[in-house]
Amino acid sequence: MDLLSLLGIVLGFAAILGGNFLEGGAVESLFNGSALLIVVGGTVAATILQTSWQTLKRAMIQARWVFVPPFVSLEDGIGKVIDWSVKARKQGLLGLETLAEREPERFARKGLQLLVDGAETDTIRGIMEVELETREQRDLESARVFEAMGGYSPTIGIIGAVMGLIQVMTNLEDPQTLGGGIATAFVATIYGVALANLLFFPMANKLRGIVRDRTRYEDMMIDGLIAIAEGENPKSIELRLRGFLR
Known part of the structure; x- marks a missing residue:
């Protein structure tokens, strides 16, 4: 958490x-229930209109990353790559086959399988980088969904405020209700601006940060796998990969 x-x-x-x-x-x-309905409903409607179902579904699933981010530890990743390199030097690349079968991370498992299959280093890098870039773009699309919501909600809030003022103007014959009516109308503006700046935009930026961390981790994995394929010794690999640490 x-x-x-x-x-x-x-x-x-x-x-x-x-x-x-x-x-x-x-x-x-x-x-104010009506103001909340206008702002939230209008924001969601506009976002749905501009977003494909698959992207919207993925964004809603990945929203939980803001509170429960996927565990990414560069230190653990480096240790994992070093263990692979030690085993590869002792038993050869075929010795990694059992590790590939037990590896829980799909990205790392795919790279290990390419090593075991004897793929060339350029082939390994090409395949892994395509997968990395494709996943990164999909994840960034999720962040853009919340960014779009942050852009729409203040405008929808203004619409709600204007609608409330229209209702106030139609009841000018009752001056006692004007103050409360105007105050209620502007609650919609508060909802729109608050949701954008306290929720949607921060969520989008948080998701971007998580995506950057995962991309750095997987970049490190690619470099480590290539180094193993080229037969570098574990100490050299460790020194190289530690350059990815902040």
Whole structure:
């Protein structure tokens, strides 16, 4: 669990509620079902309109990465590659076959299988880089979905505010309701801006960071596999791969 992501969301919305309270506003004044329906419904509708089903489905699944990111440890990856290189020097590339069968990571398992099959280094690099780039682009599309939602929600919030003001203007004969009606109308703007800047844009940026970390990890894996295929000794491989650490 990424506690920083959870803390960020809680602090962001707590700041809005707390600031409203300190200004003397009632907390219930910030809760309006019709405004929420307009902003959330309109944002989701616009996002669905511009996004394919597969991309939208993948984005919703990967949204959990913001709170439960996929475990990526460069240190563990380096240790894994070193173990492979030691075994390859002792038993040859065919000795990696059992490791390939037991490897839980699909990307690494594919690279090991290419080593066992005796593929040329250029072939290994080409196949692995195509897979890496394809997966990276798919994952970045998920981040762009939330970025699009962050772009739409403030505008939809303004639409909700204008719709509320239209209702206020139709009841000008009752001055006592004008203040409350106008305040309610602008709640939609708060929803749109808050969702964009406290949720959607941060989620998009967090997903991009996770994708970058996974790409760095898999780049390191490719370099390690190529080094094993070229017969480098484990110590040299370790020194090379440690360059990927920040």
